[in-house]
Amino acid sequence: MMKRFHLACLGVLLTLPGFACADSSIEYSTSRGGRLYDKWFKEADRPSPKAANPAYPDTGKYKGKKASDWRCKECHGWDYKGRDGIYAKGKHFTGVAGVLGSDAADHMQRILRDANHGYGEAMLDEHDARDLANFLRHGVIDMAPYIDSTSGDPVDADAARGQVYYETVCANCHGLDGKAEDTAPPLGKVARSNPWEVLHKIVNGQPGAEMPSMRAFDMQVSLDLVKYLRTLPAE
Ligand code: HEC
Ligand code: HEC
Structure with a gap:
């Protein structure tokens, strides 16, 4: 079992004295980070951004389209390889690099606020940054050994x-x-x-x-x- 944490519990402990809150697992945080990577405003129940993402390339097909240009997956891909993976061509192409192999998890808060991203506190907070960092550490995997890149068929599956x-x-x-x-x-x-x-x-x-x-x-x-x-x- 990996290291456990109880930040998420703090609020419950403070508001409900005597309530024994179990620590949540790294896996819980990692999965939530994966859902934030997919569509953070749905997962975190925040208003979907109204304005186009200034960091999204003007040439991209999803600029200002239903807030898609604010989703991590739109620039970094479902296979986490960005321009080197399934988004190497086609309507989702942005030219942005992938996050596979990135060692930037410890700096997630800073990355979210940098010029490539521009997510404010009201969009993604500290708690979200922690879950995204865990997703980057434990959830971002190379899918190539699992899914055939040409046929799209899972390898060795039943x-x-x-x-x-x-x-x-x-x-x-x-x-x-x-x-x-x-x-x-x-x-x-x-x-x-x-x-x-x-x-x-x-x-x-x-x-x-x-x-x-x-x-x-x-x-x-x-x-x-x-x-x-x-x-x-x-x-
Ligand atoms: C408690 C209900 C529930 C269960 C159980 C459930 N799902 Fe879902 N699933 C949903 C809902 C709700 C959506 C979102 C539908 C939408 O966006 O309109 C969804 C979306 C999906 C999508 C995305 C579809 C798309 O085009 O975006 C996939 C794939 C999927 N589910 C697969 C599965 C698989 C495989 C399982 C079993 C391991 C599963 N689901 C179990 C409720 C469920
Ligand atoms: C509009 C496009 C876009 C979106 C959306 C986006 N990114 Fe990025 N991201 C970039 C660019 C550009 C870079 C720098 C790499 C490059 O130049 O291709 C980057 C780099 C990164 C890096 C690596 C940083 C480093 O220093 O190694 C991480 C991690 C990252 N993004 C995470 C995320 C997460 C998490 C989200 C969603 C909350 C997200 N990104 C959404 C464009 C985007």
């Missing part, structure tokens, strides 16, 4: 096992066919077009939603799930 996980963990919300959440496109569609995004969301959870994070389980479980999702209907 769709039949994935089906059992899916039908017992996910189907209550998403339906057996992956089409039940009517605001989201069918899971079969996004799993085919962007397995990196789907792997990120399965491991970390969906920002602001009740969806679980599968981080505590072996990576193989998430890979089997991605493999099975790619067999579900795309329409």
Whole structure:
């Protein structure tokens, strides 16, 4: 078990005397950091930024578009490799480097406030910076050994096992066919077009939603799930 911390508990302890607050795990913080990386304003329940992100390149296709240009993933990618990964070309191209292998986690607060970022306290606070730092330390992984970069297929994954996980963990919300959440496109569609995004969301959870994070389980479980999702209907 990794080092534990109890900052998140402090508020509860102060307001509820006698309440024994259990320490939360590094994994909890890492997953929350992953959801902030995905869409921090949903996860942290903050107003979505109205103005375009001045740090986002003017040539990018998502400038000022539904606050997408403020999402970490929009510049650094679902595979954390920025211009060297799946965002090397296409409509999400920005030319920004990845965060894979960055040793900047200890300076997360400073990075969030620097000229490349410009997130104020009201957008991302100290607590969010801590979770993003843990995500950078423990959650940012190289997906290349897990997902084939050409076909997008998970390597060494078993769709039949994935089906059992899916039908017992996910189907209550998403339906057996992956089409039940009517605001989201069918899971079969996004799993085919962007397995990196789907792997990120399965491991970390969906920002602001009740969806679980599968981080505590072996990576193989998430890979089997991605493999099975790619067999579900795309329409
Ligand atoms: C508008 C594009 C953009 C967004 C959105 C963005 N970044 Fe960055 N980030 C950059 C640029 C530019 C750099 C510097 C690297 C480069 O020049 O490509 C950088 C660098 C970094 C680095 C490495 C810093 C270092 O000194 O090694 C980290 C870590 C980082 N960003 C984290 C984040 C996090 C966390 C978020 C979301 C809260 C985020 N970024 C959102 C553009 C962005
Ligand atoms: C408690 C309900 C719940 C459970 C259980 C759940 N999800 Fe979700 N999931 C959601 C919600 C809500 C969304 C967001 C839908 C939206 O944005 O409209 C979502 C979004 C997603 C997305 C992103 C879809 C997209 O296009 O953005 C994926 C992929 C996904 N879920 C996969 C899974 C998998 C795989 C499991 C099982 C390991 C699972 N979910 C379990 C509620 C759930």
